[in-house]
Amino acid sequence: MLDALYATILSRKGADPETSHTARLFSRGRAKIAQKLGEEAVETVIEGVRGDKQKLAEESADLLYHLLVLWADAGVDPAEVYGILEGRKGVSGIEEKKNRKG
Numbered sequence: 001m002l003d004a005l006y007a008t009i010l011s012r013k014g015a016d017p018e019t020s021h022t023a024r025l026f027s028r029g030r031a032k033i034a035q036k037l038g039e040e041a042v043e044t045v046i047e048g049v050r051g052d053k054q055k056l057a058e059e060s061a062d063l064l065y066h067l068l069v070l071w072a073d074a075g076v077d078p079a080e081v082y083g084i085l086e087g088r089k090g091v092s093g094i095e096e097k098k099n100r101k102g
């Protein structure tokens with residue numbers, strides 16, 4: 001699902017900002033994309049605290065979409081992120097933090 005959405009987002013590079021929301025975001029630049037991602041993150045946090053599961057799911061979808069637009073703009077392929085997650089498999093977050101502190 002995320003790979004298919006990422007491919008759609010990439011295909012909007014250079015598309016008409018009048019007809020594509022993604023093309024409009026690209027045309028507004030990285031800072032604006034990052035700002036939108038931050039707004040969606042805050043909205044997701046609010047719904048998470050409120051406890052409405054449906055709204056949390058909807059805000060999460062907005063958040064993921066804007067995260068993928070940022071990746072696409074910055075040239076980060078989802079496979080790179082999957083690879084980082086894969087590398088963390090089986091490593092407890094608590095253990096990882098201990099090792100980080102040395």
Ligand SMILES: N=c1c2ncn([C@@H]3O[C@H](COP(=O)(O)OP(=O)(O)OP(=O)(O)O)[C@@H](O)[C@H]3O)c2ncn1[C@@H]1O[C@H](COP(=O)(O)O)[C@@H](O)[C@H]1O
Pocket residue numbers: 005008009012019020021022023061062065
């Ligand atoms: N998943 C999404 C998706 N999620 C959210 N959004 C849009 O994100 C926008 C968020 O609304 P906001 O009012 O916060 O943003 P805004 O209109 O930029 O407002 P300002 O901050 O500029 O005032 C809405 O217009 C949503 O429709 C999305 N737009 C597109 N997609 C996917 O991207 C595909 C390509 O879309 P286009 O690029 O529009 O063809 C679509 O088929 C979808 O699969």
